[in-house]
Amino acid sequence: MVEAVETISVEDEVLRYARDEPRLGQSAVAGRMRARGMQISPSGVRYIWVKHGLETVVKRLQALAQGNVDVLSDEERRLLERGQIAAKLSLRGEDDEAGGGEPLTRQQLILHAAAELFASQGYDRTSIRDIAAKVGLLPGSVYHHFPSKEDIYLGVYREGFRRIMGRVREAANAGRDPWDRLRRACEVHVSGLVEGAHVERLTGHSLALIDDHEVFDKIRGDRDAYEKVFRELIDALPIAAGTNRSLLRLTLLGAMNWVAIWYREGRYSAQQIADNMVDMLRRGVDGKD
Amino acid sequence: MVEAVETISVEDEVLRYARDEPRLGQSAVAGRMRARGMQISPSGVRYIWVKHGLETVVKRLQALAQGNVDVLSDEERRLLERGQIAAKLSLRGEDDEAGGGEPLTRQQLILHAAAELFASQGYDRTSIRDIAAKVGLLPGSVYHHFPSKEDIYLGVYREGFRRIMGRVREAANAGRDPWDRLRRACEVHVSGLVEGAHVERLTGHSLALIDDHEVFDKIRGDRDAYEKVFRELIDALPIAAGTNRSLLRLTLLGAMNWVAIWYREGRYSAQQIADNMVDMLRRGVDGKD
DNA sequence: GTCTATAGAATGATAGAC
DNA sequence: GTCTATCATTCTATAGAC
Numbered sequence: 001m002v003e004a005v006e007t008i009s010v011e012d013e014v015l016r017y018a019r020d021e022p023r024l025g026q027s028a029v030a031g032r033m034r035a036r037g038m039q040i041s042p043s044g045v046r047y048i049w050v051k052h053g054l055e056t057v058v059k060r061l062q063a064l065a066q067g068n069v070d071v072l073s074d075e076e077r078r079l080l081e082r083g084q085i086a087a088k089l090s091l092r093g094e095d096d097e098a099g100g101g102e103p104l105t106r107q108q109l110i111l112h113a114a115a116e117l118f119a120s121q122g123y124d125r126t127s128i129r130d131i132a133a134k135v136g137l138l139p140g141s142v143y144h145h146f147p148s149k150e151d152i153y154l155g156v157y158r159e160g161f162r163r164i165m166g167r168v169r170e171a172a173n174a175g176r177d178p179w180d181r182l183r184r185a186c187e188v189h190v191s192g193l194v195e196g197a198h199v200e201r202l203t204g205h206s207l208a209l210i211d212d213h214e215v216f217d218k219i220r221g222d223r224d225a226y227e228k229v230f231r232e233l234i235d236a237l238p239i240a241a242g243t244n245r246s247l248l249r250l251t252l253l254g255a256m257n258w259v260a261i262w263y264r265e266g267r268y269s270a271q272q273i274a275d276n277m278v279d280m281l282r283r284g285v286d287g288k289d
Numbered sequence: 290m291v292e293a294v295e296t297i298s299v300e301d302e303v304l305r306y307a308r309d310e311p312r313l314g315q316s317a318v319a320g321r322m323r324a325r326g327m328q329i330s331p332s333g334v335r336y337i338w339v340k341h342g343l344e345t346v347v348k349r350l351q352a353l354a355q356g357n358v359d360v361l362s363d364e365e366r367r368l369l370e371r372g373q374i375a376a377k378l379s380l381r382g383e384d385d386e387a388g389g390g391e392p393l394t395r396q397q398l399i400l401h402a403a404a405e406l407f408a409s410q411g412y413d414r415t416s417i418r419d420i421a422a423k424v425g426l427l428p429g430s431v432y433h434h435f436p437s438k439e440d441i442y443l444g445v446y447r448e449g450f451r452r453i454m455g456r457v458r459e460a461a462n463a464g465r466d467p468w469d470r471l472r473r474a475c476e477v478h479v480s481g482l483v484e485g486a487h488v489e490r491l492t493g494h495s496l497a498l499i500d501d502h503e504v505f506d507k508i509r510g511d512r513d514a515y516e517k518v519f520r521e522l523i524d525a526l527p528i529a530a531g532t533n534r535s536l537l538r539l540t541l542l543g544a545m546n547w548v549a550i551w552y553r554e555g556r557y558s559a560q561q562i563a564d565n566m567v568d569m570l571r572r573g574v575d576g577k578d
Numbered sequence: 579g580t581c582t583a584t585a586g587a588a589t590g591a592t593a594g595a596c
Numbered sequence: 597g598t599c600t601a602t603c604a605t606t607c608t609a610t611a612g613a614c
Contacts, residue, residue: 028614127606127607127608128607128608128609129606129607129608139607139608139609140609140610140611143608143609143610147609148608148609149607149608149609
């Protein structure tokens with residue numbers, strides 16, 4: 001009997017703490033309760049929390065707010081917001097249009113968030129704080145996953161690069177003849193640049209957005225490997241004698257990469273743009289009419 | 290007799306101050322000397338300085354060092370260095386290959402120095418401190434000439450833009466027919482991008498290097514005006530029916546602007562590059578051989 | 579694995595002396 | 597017009613608690 005009463009009052013007390021000081025952890029609550037003469041261990045606190053669906057700070061704050069966040073302090077509101085972002089992200093996996101499905105690791109979540117920020121603001125204007133906020137972490141926590149901002153950048157770049165190069169190769173292989181292979185590769189390239197996941201978009205125009213030569217140099221190898229794909233496609237073309245294939249490649253890649261600067265949705269599709277560019281360079285636009 | 294002796298000793302004393310405390314100004318020296326019973330005004334100090342070619346801090350430090358800067362303190366060495374940079378700049382006027390001749394105002398000197406830094410490192414990685422050091426000023430002094438870093442950027446951009454647009458128009462007007470006019474305009478465009486003064490180089494690829502949308506928007510008007518020049522040149526071309534002139538323009542401008550990313554001196558000249566691009570787009574590269 | 583807290587450096591900009 | 601001196605902010609990154 002006494003036991004039962006005690007048990008109930010301990011549970012009530014745990015719930016009171018969850019309501020009054022939602023940010024206290026299990027050991028902090030157990031400690032405080034024990035200091036006040038009650039017998040409970042941290043795992044006991046956790047057991048009661050789980051029973052009521054209150055096992056994380058976010059859940060406790062959510063229960064407390066009940067849709068009305070005004071009752072929370074600024075601090076608590078931020079905490080809640082962050083937790084919700086993190087939960088949403090790891091559920092959804094991808095946060096952009098392309099691909100998706102499988103849940104991503106936190107490392108990948110960070111890469112994707114960073115890609116979006118890098119692509120829209122550039123490397124220098126994107127802070128670790130921005131990236132952290134986007135994945136529901138605090139700045140310092142990001143460093144558990146990546147040793148430096150530069151490594152995040154390189155990670156994003158290599159991920160996007162890996163994706164886009166695989167797709168370009170695949171598309172090219174499906175072509176019937178050299179011109180068709182080039183056309184397909186270009187479609188994928190432009191499409192990745194303007195419609196792809198953020199990691200892919202970065203890959204293309206990042207080359208212009210990085211001002212840091214040291215970072216740039218670390219990427220050069222990847223860029224050269226990518227250029228090699230196009231070099232081979234262009235070397236295979238049956239073109240007029242005397243044409244400078246190197247300048248042809250640079251012209252085509254430049255025109256395509258610049259699309260990222262002027263592209264606005266709706267007017268032309270990536271396919272239209274790429275097809276048009278390849279065709280103009282193939283047949284010329286001159287007409288004596 | 291007494292007068293003469295007094296005069297000589299006052300002059301010696303001024304020279305002693307110039308040697309021992311070169312960084313004191315004219316009024317500071319006069320004040321100190323008067324405090325020690327000598328009769329001399331600030332302009333009197335200056336008169337003696339001018340007589341011996343010691344009227345500025347830099348000249349006094351130079352005289353003191355006599356080629357051996359080791360006798361100066363770090364502070365003094367910095368001061369001397371800065372003064373020399375400033376003097377050299379305002380004499381030379383231009384500090385890059387193109388144009389030049391007339392001495393530039395300090396405002397223009399700042400713009401040119403900033404252009405070089407912006408072009409090589411980008412906007413964000415260039416600090417007011419960098420710019421100031423390049424023109425021999427201290428950071429705060431830059432703000433006497435420009436209200437903000439953004440204004441420096443806009444100033445650079447507009448200056449380069451004004452220059453390059455003038456040259457492109459001029460070149461185009463000298464052409465014999467529409468294709469010749471376009472070719473000449475392109476030569477000047479590419480040349481400005483890779484061989485021009487730094488203010489000009491920025492104009493082209495800056496469009497990719499700015500990540501700040503607000504700054505970008507302030508530049509959009511200029512960019513559009515520039516694109517209009519090319520739009521008119523391309524509208525005048527006799528080209529095959531069905532060709533999308535808008536995509537032709539974007540392809541050509543993109544290919545040219547991207548040159549700034551891959552250009553290395555020596556391999557191809559700006560003329561070669563531009564001629565080749567225009568020619569490929571005009572006649573096409575296809576060949577059934 | 580995430581947090582709190584903060585070090586340590588750099589930045590854009592300003593006030594006021596000279 | 598340039599300087600000295602400094603403010604207020606922001607940044608990357610780290611240490612150590614939990």
